[in-house]
Amino acid sequence: MSETVKTNKPEILYEVKAQRGPTLRCKGWKQESILRMLENNMENAEIPELLVIYGGNGKCARNWESYHAIVKSLKELEDNETLVIQSGMPVAIFKTNKLAPRVVMATTNIMKADWETFYDLQDKNLTIFAQYTAAPWEYIGTQGVIQGTFETLSAIAIKRFNNDLAGRVYMTAGAGGMGGNQSWAMKMHGGVAIIVDADERVIDRRIEKNYLDQKVYSLDEALEIVNEAVAKKEPTSVAIVGNAADVFEEAYQKGFMPDIISEMCPCHDPISYIPSGYTGVEADEYRAKDRVAYLADARATMIRQLETMNKFYAKGVEVFEYGTSIRKECRDAGMPEEEAMTIPGFVSEYIRPLFCEGRGPFRWTCLSGDPEDLKRTDDLALEICKGDPLVERWIKLARKNLPIEGLPARICYMGFGQRRKFGLAVNELIKKGEIKGPVAFSRDNLDSGSIVNPTFESENMMDGGDLISDWPYLNGLLNCAAGCDLIAIQANYSMGEAVHTGVTMVADGTEEADVRLDASLTVDSGIGVIRHAQAGYQTAKDVANGVGKLTTDSI
Amino acid sequence: MSETVKTNKPEILYEVKAQRGPTLRCKGWKQESILRMLENNMENAEIPELLVIYGGNGKCARNWESYHAIVKSLKELEDNETLVIQSGMPVAIFKTNKLAPRVVMATTNIMKADWETFYDLQDKNLTIFAQYTAAPWEYIGTQGVIQGTFETLSAIAIKRFNNDLAGRVYMTAGAGGMGGNQSWAMKMHGGVAIIVDADERVIDRRIEKNYLDQKVYSLDEALEIVNEAVAKKEPTSVAIVGNAADVFEEAYQKGFMPDIISEMCPCHDPISYIPSGYTGVEADEYRAKDRVAYLADARATMIRQLETMNKFYAKGVEVFEYGTSIRKECRDAGMPEEEAMTIPGFVSEYIRPLFCEGRGPFRWTCLSGDPEDLKRTDDLALEICKGDPLVERWIKLARKNLPIEGLPARICYMGFGQRRKFGLAVNELIKKGEIKGPVAFSRDNLDSGSIVNPTFESENMMDGGDLISDWPYLNGLLNCAAGCDLIAIQANYSMGEAVHTGVTMVADGTEEADVRLDASLTVDSGIGVIRHAQAGYQTAKDVANGVGKLTTDSI
C-alpha cells in the first residue's frame, strides 16, 4: 500500500511559493495580484504548514480547506464581484461593481474580547488571530520591523544629533523576534548598537544570521569594542550575555552614557521576562517549577531595569519605551504611577509627528517577482520624493543593505500626497512597460489613520481621544468607497486593545487603476491627517490645508 | 436694543421640518434624500433642541455647529464625493467616485468601552451616543417599535395559535417608552392585552395618547373586561396599576392562564425597576433615600416575577424574555443559573427563523412627503410579496392603523430577494412618475446581518458564535462595495455590548440607482443569510442556495 492511501489525510501543501512572471491564473490582474500577495505571505511564513505567517499566531486562512477555497475563489472571481472573508474563511461572493473592492475581510473581531474568549472561539473554529499583516496577506518579511526601528532612530537623529548617528551608541536589550532587528537598523544609520540578552541561545542564533557582529560576557568587554568603533565612527553591534537590569545598572554606576537607550524585552508578558540571576535555560526551568515566585522575581528585576532607565533619562540621555509595556507593567507591579511613567513612549515622541504628515509604513510589492522592477520603483521613489531626507536616506540604505525576501518589496514612510503621486507614477511605468508586472501597495498597522491602540499608536493624543475607535472604521469605509482592492477590518495586539484596517491597492497599468489609486492613496493617509488635525496637531492642520512640507494636495 | 443683539447667542434651530416636494437644494437627489432623512429625524425628535432623536440620548449630530456644517456639506457635496462623519461631526469630504457612498460614518466606537469611559469622552466633545437609527438619520417614529412587537406576536401566532390571535390574551408588564407599544401591536392582531405598570402616571399618559383603552386597580376588574372581550373576540387593552410580580403571582394563584406572557419592565437597570409595595412616586423617593436597600428590594421583587413566569411556562403558556435582561439580572442577583435561564429569549425563539430568510426591520421613507407615494409603495409591497402572509398581514393592518409621523414611511419585514425586487420596482415607478419623489430604504438594528449583540440579536447562536463581531463590519464593507448611499458603523446597546451597521439606499428613478439597489439590497440581507447558514441553520442554507420560500435568488 502506498503512503498516501495509508495515512488517509487530505493532501495539504506544506510549501507555497508565489507565482512570478506574466502568467495570469485569474480573471483579471487585480485578483491575480491579491492571490500572489497571499502566496507571498506563505512564502515568507514562520510555520507554513500551520498557515502561521508571523508573530507566533498570525494566520492567513482559517485552515487548509479555507486556504484552498480562497485560492479557488480568487481564480474564479469576476471583475465585478467581491469575495467575502470572515476570519480566514471565504463565506460568500457577491456581485458588486467594477470599481468595488475584489476582497473584503473582517478578522478577530470579538465582543467583550479577552484571550480566554478568543481561544474558546478559535477552538470552535470561528476565528483566527489576524496579527497585522498576516490575515490581510500583506506580510513582506523582516524589512518592516527593521524599518520601524530605523525611522524611530531617524526621528531621534533629527531631534538630537544633527541628523547623523555615526559614532553614536544605542544601548538596548532583547534580541528576540522583534528586538533582534535593532542592531541592523542602528548599523544602517552608521551607529553602534549594544544589545543585552539574558538568553545566550537567542544571541547565538542572531549572530549566525548576521544580525549581530559579536558576543561578549561583560559590559567591560563590550565597552572596549564600542569605544573603538565610536572613535573610528564605524558601525558595529555587540551582544552582551546578561540581564538588562544588571547591565544597565552597571553601566550607570560606571558612568557610561550611551546616546540612546531603550529595550525590547517581553515586558508585556512578565512570565517571559527573565529575572536577574537566571540564564535562558534556567529561567525555563524556574518558570515551569514555580510560576508565582517566578513572576515576583521577574517583576522585581523589571522595576530595577526601569529605575535605571529613569536615571539615565534624568541625566539627559534619550530614553524611551519601545512598545513593550514596561511602564504599565512596572506600575501594575507597584511602582508609583508618576515614577513609572517618567520616560516617553516612542509613538507619541517620535512617530506622531510623522503621522501628522500622513506618513507610516507604506510599502509595495513587485508581483512580477523581478528584482529589476524593485530597482525601478526605488529609483522612482527617489525621483518623486526628491528633497525629502526621510525617504532618500532610507531608500538608498535599504536597496544596499536589505536582502529580497519572497517577492521583491519595499517599505517606505511616504506621507500624504507622496503616496498618491508615487502610486500613479508606478501605474504609468507599468502602462509603458518599464515595470514588468503589477505592483501592490499596502501598509502595516502603525499608520496615521488606520489604527486605534490606546497603549501604542493612539497613546496620549492631544485631545484625549486615545480610545476613540471610529477612525479605523472610517478608514475602512473610505478605502472601500475609494476603490481600494482589498480591505480588512481587524482586532489586534492584546485582545480588546486595538482595532485597525488593512488595505491593498493594485497598480496594473490600467486606466481603472489610475482612478482607484488616485482616490484610495488619497483617502487612506488623508483620513489619518484629518484625525490628527481634529485632535489639534498643527502640522496635520497645515497638511490638510495644503500647506504641508511634502505636498500641495489638500483635503 | 433688540433681543437677538442682547442674548449674543448663535442663532440655532429649535425646530426642523423635513423639506417636501420637488425642490432640490443639493447637487443631486442622493444628497437631497440624505438631507431630508436627517431633517425627518429632527422632525420626529424627542428633544430637538438638544439634537436628541430618541431613546433619551441618541443624537443625530455632535452639536448645532456640526448640524449646520453637515447640512451645508450635503448641499455642496458633488456626485463623486464622499462626506465623512465621525460621531456626529463632519470631518472631511473626499473625492471618491460616482458609485461610492455619499456619506460614511462611524459613531460611538470606543476601545475598552464602559459607560464611564463613554461619558468622559462625550464630555471632551469627542463622541455621541448613536442609538440605532438616530445617528445614521434613519429614525421614522414609533412605527418601528410597534412592528417589532407585532412580528414577535406574529411568530407566536404561527407557532401556537393557527396564525390567529383573535380572542387570545397577552399578559405583560411595563407601559414605558418601548413597552407601551405592546398593547397596540396585540390589538392590531385582534387580540387582548393586559399591561401591568406600577406607575399610574405612565399609564395615564398612555391612555391619553390612545395606546391603552382602560385603567383598573385590580386583577379581578381586569379579568372581567378581558373575559368579555375574549368571548366576543374583540380587540382591547387594559392597564392594571400594580406591580408585575404581585399581579403575575395573583393570576397564577387564581388559575388564570393567559395565552402569552412577557414583560418590558426596565430589568436591565435594576435601579429603575420598582419594588413591590411602592407606587411610582414612592419608588422615586425610596431610590433617592437609600439606593442600596432599594436595589435589594427591587431584585427580590424581580426574582419573584421571574419565578412566576417560570411557573406559567411550566404549565405550557408561551412565555419569553423580551430583551429586558430579566434572566441575567435575576441570575446575577442569586437565582440559580438553570432556573434563571428557563424561559427563552425572543430573538432566538421567534426572530432568528426570520433572520434565516434575511428578514428584519427593513423600511422605506417617501421623500416627496406625499401620502399618496406611501399608498403606492404599500400597494406595490402587497403585489411583490403576494402570498407571503407576514408582509400581507402587516401592510394591510399598518396602512389602516398607523398614523403618518414626519415623512410618510413604512417598515416591513421583507426578506432576502424580496427587498431587491421591491427596491428595483420602486425605482421603476419613480422613473415612470407613478411615485412622485425619491424613496430611501433603510433598516433598524435588529436585522439579519447587521448586528452582533451576544445578549440579544446574536444570543445563543447554533455554532456558539454569539460574540463574533466580524459580521457587522463585513456588512458595512459589503454595502459600501455594493454602492449603498450612506453607511454607518456604530457601537450600541450597553457600552461594549453591541456593534451594528446602519445603511440608507436611495431610489431616485435613475439607472444608477438600479445598479446600486440591485447590489446593495442583495448584499445587505444576503450577508445575514450567509452568517446564519455558516452557523448551521438549515433555512438559511436553503435560502443561500436559492431554494428558500421567498425567492429564487441565491448567493
Ligand SMILES: NC(=O)c1ccc[n+]([C@@H]2O[C@H](COP(=O)([O-])OP(=O)(O)OC[C@H]3O[C@@H](n4cnc5c(N)ncnc54)[C@H](O)[C@@H]3O)[C@@H](O)[C@H]2O)c1
Ligand atoms: N515597538 C514596536 O513596534 C514593537 C513591535 C512588536 C513588539 N514589540 C514589543 O517588543 C517586545 C519584544 O518583542 P519580541 O518579539 O522581540 O519578543 P521575544 O520574546 O521574541 O524576545 C524577547 C527577548 O528578550 C530576552 N529577555 C527577556 N528578559 C530579559 C532580561 N531581563 N534581560 C535581557 N534580555 C531579556 C529574551 O531572552 C528574548 O530573547 C515585546 O514586549 C513586544 O510586545 C514592540
Ligand SMILES: NC(=O)c1ccc[n+]([C@@H]2O[C@H](COP(=O)([O-])OP(=O)(O)OC[C@H]3O[C@@H](n4cnc5c(N)ncnc54)[C@H](O)[C@@H]3O)[C@@H](O)[C@H]2O)c1
Ligand atoms: N425587545 C426589544 O426590542 C427591546 C427594545 C428596547 C428596549 N427593550 C427593553 O425593554 C425594557 C423596557 O424599556 P422601556 O423603554 O419601555 O423602559 P421605560 O423605563 O420607559 O419603562 C419601564 C416601565 O416599567 C414600569 N415598571 C418598572 N418596574 C415595574 C414593576 N416591578 N412592575 C410593573 N411595572 C414596572 C415603569 O413604571 C415604566 O413605566 C428595558 O429593559 C429595555 O432594555 C427591549
